Structure formats: structure tokens, C-alpha cells
Amino acid sequence: MKAYLGRRYRFSASHRLHVDGFSDERNREVFGKCNNPFGHGHNYWLEIVLSGKVDPTTGMVCNLVEIDEFAHQRLVAKFDHQNLNTLPEFAALVPSTENLAIVIWEILKGFTAAKVEKIRIEETPNNSFEYRGE
Numbered sequence: 001m002k003a004y005l006g007r008r009y010r011f012s013a014s015h016r017l018h019v020d021g022f023s024d025e026r027n028r029e030v031f032g033k034c035n036n037p038f039g040h041g042h043n044y045w046l047e048i049v050l051s052g053k054v055d056p057t058t059g060m061v062c063n064l065v066e067i068d069e070f071a072h073q074r075l076v077a078k079f080d081h082q083n084l085n086t087l088p089e090f091a092a093l094v095p096s097t098e099n100l101a102i103v104i105w106e107i108l109k110g111f112t113a114a115k116v117e118k119i120r121i122e123e124t125p126n127n128s129f130e131y132r133g134e
């Protein structure tokens, strides 16, 4: 019997949307206020959706302790209170939330206790992004 579970994590990080190869004018045109040289911050919410068979003994797809341990050690600790632009993953990648989702998806390939179906990131109360590795 397959079931799905979702778990949410929060981290705060700053970023600046900027392409080195663009002129200052082009960067401002494309990214607007998000190109501000001083950057700006977000309180991101990350939801990880897992699936798997419900273990008949434990009644669980995956013990939340396992995904919590992975997410806190490998994701929250990595991104919380960081400037995303300074992380190696974003050295040549704009730290948009789409790209953040792809980076997080790659890290989640190390989680083996259940299948990662999708992730969803809320950047602001108005913006959310989903990624399924496709």
C-alpha cells in the first residue's frame, strides 16, 4: 500500500539575482529590485514529499526522524543564515528558487529511506516553486 508524506523545514538565507555576463542595465531590467547589490533575504519554507509502502509493523512510509535528521544536517545547516551567492553550488548559477530547488533535489539523492516525489519551496507568501527531478 503506497502512501505519501510531506514534511516542512524552514531556513533563512539571502541572495542577489545577477548574471555576471549581463551589463548592469540588463541585470536591472531582468531582475529588478532583486538585483540590488546588497542582496535581500527570505524565510524559505521547504516541503519534501516522500512516498513508499506503508510498513505493516510501524505503520509508516518513513520515520519522520530519518528525514528530519537528513534535512537538518544536509539542508537546513547548509543554507540557514547563508548568502546563497557565496555557496559553491551557486558560483556559476543564479540563486533563483528554481535553481535552489534543483540544488536541493541533488542533495536529496543521498536520502534513501523513501522515494523523494517532489519538493516545494515557498520563497515569499506569494511565490512557490515545485521540482520533481524531471
Ligand SMILES: Nc1nc2c(c(=O)[nH]1)N=C([C@H](O)[C@H](O)COP(=O)(O)OP(=O)(O)OP(=O)(O)O)CN2
Residues within 6 Å of the ligand: 017, 034, 040, 095, 096, 097, 098, 123, 124, 125, 126, 127
Ligand atoms: N522565476 C523567478 N522569479 C523571481 C524569483 C525566483 O526565484 N524565480 N525571485 C525573485 C526574488 O527573489 C524576490 O525576492 C521575490 O520578489 P517578489 O515576488 O517581488 O516578492 P514578494 O512576493 O514578497 O512581493 P512584493 O512585491 O515584494 O510584496 C523575483 N523573481
Ligand SMILES: [Zn+2]
Residues within 6 Å of the ligand: 015, 034, 040, 041, 042
Ligand atoms: Zn529574493
